Amino acid sequence: MDGCGTWSMVMVLPNVSCCLRLQLRRVLLGQNPPPLRALPPLTEETVGRFTEFFEWAYYVQLTVEQRQVLRKYAVDTWSQKKKSDMGDVIQVVRQQIELAKLDAQKRALVRVQVEPELLAQMRNQPNEPMAKWALAVYEASHRIIAPGSPPLTRQSTDAFLDALFFMAGEVSGQQSVPDQKLKDDWATGLATNYPRMSVELKKQIAGMPLFAAVMQVSWPTLSAAEKAQCRTQWAEQLKTVLPAPAAVAAKGSGGAAKATVAEMMAEQNRRHAAYMSMSNAMMDTYKIKFNTQANFSGSAYRYW
Numbered sequence: 528m529d530g531c532g533t534w535s536m537v538m539v540l541p542n543v544s545c546c547l548r549l550q551l552r553r554v555l556l557g558q559n560p561p562p563l564r565a566l567p568p569l570t571e572e573t574v575g576r577f578t579e580f581f582e583w584a585y586y587v588q589l590t591v592e593q594r595q596v597l598r599k600y601a602v603d604t605w606s607q608k609k610k611s612d613m614g615d616v617i618q619v620v621r622q623q624i625e626l627a628k629l630d631a632q633k634r635a636l637v638r639v640q641v642e643p644e645l646l647a648q649m650r651n652q653p654n655e656p657m658a659k660w661a662l663a664v665y666e667a668s669h670r671i672i673a674p675g676s677p678p679l680t681r682q683s684t685d686a687f688l689d690a691l692f693f694m695a696g697e698v699s700g701q702q703s704v705p706d707q708k709l710k711d712d713w714a715t716g717l718a719t720n721y722p723r724m725s726v727e728l729k730k731q732i733a734g735m736p737l738f739a740a741v742m743q744v745s746w747p748t749l750s751a752a753e754k755a756q757c758r759t760q761w762a763e764q765l766k767t768v769l770p771a772p773a774a775v776a777a778k779g780s781g782g783a784a785k786a787t788v789a790e791m792m793a794e795q796n797r798r799h800a801a802y803m804s805m806s807n808a809m810m811d812t813y814k815i816k817f818n819t820q821a822n823f824s825g826s827a828y829r830y831w
Contacts, residue, residue, distance in 0.1 A: 530742040537638065538665055564615045565612065566614065567617070567619065568590060568605070569601060569604075569605040572830070573601070573616065573620055574597070574598050574601050574602075575829055575830055576619075576620045576623045576624065576830045577597065577616055577619055577623070577830065578594055578597050578598070579623060579829075579830050580619050580620070580623040580626075581597060581625070581661070581811065582744060582831075583623075583634070583638060583806070584638065584642070584645055585642075585645075585664065585668070586638065586642070586643070586664045586669075587662065587664060587665060587668040587669075587682060587736070588666075588668070588682065588686070588736030588737045588740065588814050589664070589685045589736065589740065590682070590685050590689050590736060590739060590740075591686075591689050591693075591740060591743050592596055592685075592689065592704065593664055594740065596660065600657060601616055604616060624830075627830060627831050632796055634831075646662070646665065649661050649662045649665075650662065651738060664682075666702065667681045667682050667685075668680055668681075668682035668736075671683070672714060672718045672720035673717070673718040673722070674722075675713060675721055675722065675724075675729050676726065677727070677729060677730065677733040677734075679717060679721045679732065680717055680733075681714055682736055683732050683733055683734075683735050683736060684710070684717050684732075684735075685710055685714070685716075686735040686736040686738070686739040686740075687708055687713070687717070687732055687735040687739075688707070688709070688713045689704075689739045690738060690739040691765075692704060692705055693739070693743065693746075693763060694761045695760050695761075695765055697754075697761065698758055698759070698761050698762045698765060710724070717732070754772060
C-alpha cells in the first residue's frame with residue numbers, strides 16, 4: 528500500500544549481496560526511475576504485461592476467472608482515473624519489460640529474492656481488497672489439498688473444472704461457469720482419488736492452469752473447421768462428464784427451460800457420490816486433455 532492507501536505490487540528490493548542488489552535495482556526500479564509525467568491509455572499489452580508480472584511474482588498460473596479480476600482492476604483504475612493506482616500499474620509493467628530481458632535462470636533468481644518482501648507487502652494491507660485477493664490466489668496455488676508428486680493444489684482443480692466447463696459450453700452452445708459448491712465438490716473428488724492416479728495424470732492436472740489459459744487464448748484463433756472438429760471430439764469424450772441427452776431432455780420437458788451447462792454438471796455431481804470420483808471417468812477426462820493438446824500447444828504468455 529502506498530502513501531495514498533492504494534494497492535501496489537511495485538516491489539521493494541530485499542537484502543542481498545551488494546553486487547546483486549545493484550543489478551536488481553537497475554533491472555526492477557532503475558537507479559532513478561523517471562517520473563510518470565503523463566499516464567498512457569490502457570492497452571491490451573499493458574493488461575497482459577501486468578497480468579504476467581503477477582503470475583511471475585507470485586509463481587502462479589492464474590485461472591481464466593482470476594485473469595478477469597486483474598483485467599477488471601486495471602480497467603476500473605483507468606475508468607475512474609485513479610492516478611496513484613495507474614502509476615503503480617505502469618511501474619509494474621516497466622518492471623516486467625526489464626525482467627523480460629533476463630534469461631529464465633536470472634528471472635528465477637530475482638523472483639526468489641523478492642517473493643518474501645512482496646508477500647509481506649500484501650500481508651501488511653489487510654484492509655485492501657486487491658491485496659487480500661492476491662494473497663488468496665497465492666495461498667490457493669501453493670496450498671496442497673492432496674500429497675503426491677506433484678502435489679494437488681486447489682488452483683489446479685479449479686482450472687481443471689474451468690477447462691471442462693469451457694469444453695462443455697462449446698458442445699452444448701451454452702457457456703457457463705462453475706459455482707463455488709461445484710468447485711468444492713470437484714476439488715474434494717479429485718483429492719480423494721489423487722493417490723490412485725498415475726504420475727502422468729497428476730502432471731497433467733498440475734499443468735491445467737496453463738492449459739486452460741492457453742485454450743482460452745487460442746480458441747479465437749482457430750478456424751471454423753478446427754473449432755467444429757474440437758466440438759465433435761469433446762462431445763464424444765464428455766459423455767462421462769455430462770448426463771445422457773435423454774436425461775437432459777426429460778429435465779427440459781413440459782415447457783421448462785433447457786438445462787444449462789451448470790445444471791447438467793450439477794446433476795452429474797448428484798448422480799456420482801463425489802464428482803468424477805470413478806477412476807475410469809478420471810482417465811476419460813485425462814484423454815480429453817491429452818487429445819486436445821495438439822490444438823492448444825501454444826503459450827498463454829506473450830511478453831516473456
